[in-house]
Amino acid sequence: MKKILFATTALVATAGFAAAEVAITGEAEMGIFNPNTEAQETQFFTDLDVRFTMTGEADNGLTFGATIDLDEAADRSNPGKFESPNTQGGENMFVAFGGARLTMGDTDGAVDFAVPEMGLAGGSLNDDETAHAGFNDADGFLDGTIFGVADDSGLAFDGAGDGQVARFDYSYDAFTFSVSAEQLANGDDVEVTVGTETFDLGSTVWGVGVSYSGDLSGVALTAGLGYQTIEDIGDITSVGVTGELTNGLSLGATYTQFASDIDGFDDIEHVGVGVGYSMDAVAVGVNWGQFDQDGDTIEGWGLAGTYDLGGGLSARLGYGKNDFSDVGGDDYNTWSLGLRMNF
Incomplete structure (x- = not known):
């Protein structure tokens, strides 16, 4: 991916900074898509996303940076929300030293x-392969529904609060250990009454995880285990593994369980598998x-295909x-077809 740098790579040297860099990507x-083959007609598809990425290094070797995603920041119902310090609007920032890194804002729990996801190769314009009803994107709890007719589902608690996630990672050799927190109501305790029962949700979504990425007998192996919890609601445990062979073939599987603390609400399990090929x-x-x-x-499957035309241009096909x-x-299907330009 090309990076356009300001002021001839925008390298700045001052008494407080060793170096700083700003980039736009x-x-x-553009193409055509159908978001619901049972209810809608085929439509034109056009989309544009721009990110500003800023990185720097202090005199003591501490690195730092921030990213703002304009596609996330340009919220129709809440313009300029990234300017508010108690919500995130597509921005995240980090500080790191050695194997330790603290990230806050629009980032993963x-x-x-x-835990790796099962979209292993290719990509589509409208994310058909990762937005179908059977895909666990680990972002949001079943897309805000209890269970039933929902699409773009996730089985995790990211987004249960204000979207501001704080995550600390420590990498050692091929392992990365993570702990995360997301406030539900700007730090206040939350109580929810359903019928005659009141649930004390506390104030925070807590999460821990560990991941491994390395080469094992010629297989590029990635594995992860994660856990998140909300008081009085339940716990989510997830595990996944992917492996990429030298011939371009990749395989993966994942399992997630929501163990409910809500009376009368049964546990939810998710299983997923993926196959990819790149050559x-x-x-x-x-x-x-x-x-x-x-x-x-509820279940679903997705297909994505990409052909790289060079220079940042690719043809893309998706089906869900x-x-x-x-x-x-x-039941319904989705599909998309067109071109993607990476700058």
Whole structure:
């Protein structure tokens, strides 16, 4: 990916800084898509995203940086929300020294950071391969629904609060250990009443995780284990592993369980598998996943294909199938086709 740097790489030397750098990167996409083949017609697809990335290094070797994603910052219902210090609007920042790193803002909780997802190769304009009903993106609790006809589902607690996540990582050899926190209501305790029962949720989503990334007998192995909890709501435990062979083939599997503390609300389990292949300019990925709550299931599978045309330009195809038949919902498919430009 090309980086456009200000002021001839924007390297600045002052008494307080050893070096600082500012860069702009972005993507543009154009094509056609259908977000619901049962209810909508094929439409034009155009999208643009721009990021500003700032990095620096202090005299003592401490590194620091920040990123603002304009696609996330330009919230239609809350313009300029990234300017508010108690919410995140697409911005994150970090400080690091050696193997230790503290990141705050628009970043992953410990589960999402540690456990690999099953979109192993390729990509689409409309994220068809990772937005189907059976994909666990570990972001949000079933996309804000309890269980049933939901798409773009995640089984984790990221986003349960104000979206500001603080995560500390420590890397040693091939392992990274993580702990994260997200405030539910700017630090205040939260109580929710359902019927006649009141739940004390506390004030924080806590998470821990550990991940491994290294070479094992010629296989590029990535594995992760994560745990998140909200008081009186329940615990989420997730584990995943992926392996990439030298011939371009990659395989993966993941398992996640939500253990409920809510009376009358059954536990939820998710399983997912993925297969990918990358060689030269071609990348193709297929994944399948299923959520299960007391025998009721929703599931889906996704396909993504990419052909690299060089210079940051690629052709992309995506397809997603959403199956709600077991819970009485309407099945539907999604697809997209077009070009992506990386700058």
